[in-house]
Amino acid sequence: MINTVRNTVLSVLNKNNYGYLSPSDFNLFSKQAQMDIFESYFYQYNYQINKENKRSSGTGYADITKGLEEVIDEFSKTDYLRYSNANKFFLPSATTTGEDYYLINKILAYQTFRVNGTITSVSANQLVDLTATFTATVAIGDVVVNTTTYSSAEVTAIVSDTVLSLDGDIFTSLPGDYSIFSSVQNEAERVGHSKITMLNSSPFTAPSEIFPVYTEESGAASIFPKKMKNDGQVLAQYIRYPKEPKWTYIVLANGEPAFDASQSDYQDFELPLDDEVTLVTKILQYAGISIREASVSQFANGEEQKENQTQA
Amino acid sequence: MAYISQYEYYENGGANPENENWGSYQYVTLKDIVNNFMLMYAGNHSLINNEERYKVLFHAKRGVQELNYDAFKEIKALELNVSDLLRFVLPPDYVNWVRISLYKDGVLRPLTENIQATSSDAYLQDNSYRILFDIDGNVLKPEFSFLDTDRIAGTKKSIYLGDGAYNGKDGYNIDGAWYFDYSIGARYGLNTETANSNPTFRIDKKSGVINFSSSMAGELCVLEYVSDGMENGDESSISVNKMFEEFIYAYIRYSILNSKLGVQEYVVNRAKKDKSSLLRNAKIRISNIHPGRLLMNMRGQNKIIK
Numbered sequence: 148m149i150n151t152v153r154n155t156v157l158s159v160l161n162k163n164n165y166g167y168l169s170p171s172d173f174n175l176f177s178k179q180a181q182m183d184i185f186e187s188y189f190y191q192y193n194y195q196i197n198k199e200n201k202r203s204s205g206t207g208y209a210d211i212t213k214g215l216e217e218v219i220d221e222f223s224k225t226d227y228l229r230y231s232n233a234n235k236f237f238l239p240s241a242t243t244t245g246e247d248y249y250l251i252n253k254i255l256a257y258q259t260f261r262v263n264g265t266i267t268s269v270s271a272n273q274l275v276d277l278t279a280t281f282t283a284t285v286a287i288g289d290v291v292v293n294t295t296t297y298s299s300a301e302v303t304a305i306v307s308d309t310v311l312s313l314d315g316d317i318f319t320s321l322p323g324d325y326s327i328f329s330s331v332q333n334e335a336e337r338v339g340h341s342k343i344t345m346l347n348s349s350p351f352t353a354p355s356e357i358f359p360v361y362t363e364e365s366g367a368a369s370i371f372p373k374k375m376k377n378d379g380q381v382l383a384q385y386i387r388y389p390k391e392p393k394w395t396y397i398v399l400a401n402g403e404p405a406f407d408a409s410q411s412d413y414q415d416f417e418l419p420l421d422d423e424v425t426l427v428t429k430i431l432q433y434a435g436i437s438i439r440e441a442s443v444s445q446f447a448n449g450e451e452q453k454e455n456q457t458q459a
Numbered sequence: 460m461a462y463i464s465q466y467e468y469y470e471n472g473g474a475n476p477e478n479e480n481w482g483s484y485q486y487v488t489l490k491d492i493v494n495n496f497m498l499m500y501a502g503n504h505s506l507i508n509n510e511e512r513y514k515v516l517f518h519a520k521r522g523v524q525e526l527n528y529d530a531f532k533e534i535k536a537l538e539l540n541v542s543d544l545l546r547f548v549l550p551p552d553y554v555n556w557v558r559i560s561l562y563k564d565g566v567l568r569p570l571t572e573n574i575q576a577t578s579s580d581a582y583l584q585d586n587s588y589r590i591l592f593d594i595d596g597n598v599l600k601p602e603f604s605f606l607d608t609d610r611i612a613g614t615k616k617s618i619y620l621g622d623g624a625y626n627g628k629d630g631y632n633i634d635g636a637w638y639f640d641y642s643i644g645a646r647y648g649l650n651t652e653t654a655n656s657n658p659t660f661r662i663d664k665k666s667g668v669i670n671f672s673s674s675m676a677g678e679l680c681v682l683e684y685v686s687d688g689m690e691n692g693d694e695s696s697i698s699v700n701k702m703f704e705e706f707i708y709a710y711i712r713y714s715i716l717n718s719k720l721g722v723q724e725y726v727v728n729r730a731k732k733d734k735s736s737l738l739r740n741a742k743i744r745i746s747n748i749h750p751g752r753l754l755m756n757m758r759g760q761n762k763i764i765k
Contacts, residue, residue: 336512
């Protein structure tokens with residue numbers, strides 16, 4: 148989609164000799180435009196929910212909310228949170244899970260910790276730890292988390308005290324640390340710092356393994372009860388930011404850049420096709436401001452307003 | 460909670476304890492109650508929205524407590540030997556008593572409560588009757604008051620209601636044997652509070668003990684009591700009989716709507732009526748009134764009352 152968007156933007160700009168948009172500027176404006184549209188999905192979603200509550204929204208093909216949910220869910224990701232210290236786990240970021248989060252939708256925690264350790268050898272679809280006593284501590288159906296790669300699998304058989312059969316090949320190299328938990332997961336509720344002290348001090352509301360809670364601070368989530376502090380015990384389902392769009396090219400002999408999607412840093416827009424018009428108009432707005440051509444901006448604003456009116 | 464296989468039900472899947480799941484189908488767990496409520500009664504298109512789960516959990520627990528006080532017929536029983544100090548420490552989940560009995564000679568004998576003071580605190584005093592204090596300004600107390608000492612030692616008089624010439628006389632019960640002063644004059648009337656050949660008791664709620672009269676030393680006492688259903692804080696064990704499941708949802712709904720800003724009064728009233736009628740229905744259901752049971756009770760109608 149990124150190439151057609153660029154071509155459209157360039158042709159609108161060139162139509163009246165408004166100027167030329169370089170690939171690097173296009174990429175910058177594309178990122179900005181995509182982020183604008185991405186954020187607007189959440190406001191649109193809220194707007195549609197309010198419409199539903201007022202009974203002015205339909206079902207079937209008229210179910211706008213469903214479409215919005217589908218777009219947002221495209222950015223949904225579930226990852227194990229990396230353990231920090233005490234009861235703290237790092238929230239998703241480029242350095243931990245590989246991607247920054249826009250919002251944390253839910254945090255899940257395994258209810259019961261069984262055992263942890265380090266594998267002593269590698270075997271396909273197996274966990275081998277010669278120092279373990281699995282028969283006394285692990286049950287079939289438990290979840291094994293490789294806390295080196297943060298992948299997980301389910302225990303399908305307890306072969307011996309030291310070997311477990313898994314339904315996935317999650318230990319492919321040494322070293323490999325692991326944690327094992329019962330498969331029961333509970334959702335942790337986000338609470339504010341103004342509440343957590345009082346919550347902890349009341350027997351009625353004190354967080355438990357069944358009803359855990361968390362607070363956020365400085366890029367980390369603190370899980371309560373504090374005994375939920377094992378690496379691999381906490382997962383987050385979150386909405387990540389869209390990837391930065393990148394129109395990649397090769398330079399032809401005459402210096403003209405030609406689109407090349409085969410380059411390693413190529414990245415298309417992650418929004419659905421029906422957002423193409425909005426992307427073009429938004430990029431035109433930025434380009435108009437950039438080349439100080441008020442009429443380009445006005446044209447783009449007019450187009451956007453028309454589209455908004457149609458959607459409302 | 461997911462449905463379990465019959466093997467898991469009867470034998471806990473081969474694990475210990477075997478009876479873990481017996482009767483579990485009658486109950487719905489706290490976790491299920493909160494999850495179901497959040498799914499079915501809270502959300503974008505519901506009366507309750509943007510409400511924290513811990514509030515739902517709080518009201519669910521309060522609802523379970525209320526049911527345990529009077530609606531559930533789940534009476535716990537604890538048997539303990541009464542020590543020489545004539546006291547029975549209340550169990551950790553005790554909220555209120557139903558019946559206290561002496562178990563002797565294979566017979567359970569319900570005891571009567573003595574509402575007269577049988578135990579008290581005491582302050583140490585000097586010979587001018589002035590109260591004595593320690594260096595921190597706290598009043599000094601003996602281990603037992605004279606009232607307690609006499610009760611424990613059996614030197615507090617009570618009425619003998621056994622057979623023989625001393626029936627109705629004041630006497631001392633020491634280690635189960637009765638001793639009497641010289642009988643002078645006659646005794647008229649009877650203190651009906653304690654007119655029972657069995658020992659009497661009085662519950663000291665603040666101290667967390669049941670104090671007995673002297674003849675209870677070394678005897679087996681069975682305490683039947685109600686708890687609040689909080690299972691000593693083990694949330695995985697907190698549950699509600701399915702007869703009350705709908706009531707619990709209604710209770711949570713009402714409690715939240717009642718304390719929420721901007722909810723119309725008719726909505727609150729509807730929730731309140733809903734809650735009350737569901738409690739009434741559940742109480743009727745759980746009372747198990749059916750013809751077979753009534754028939755058995757009615758059969759006693761021609762019995763001669765002596």
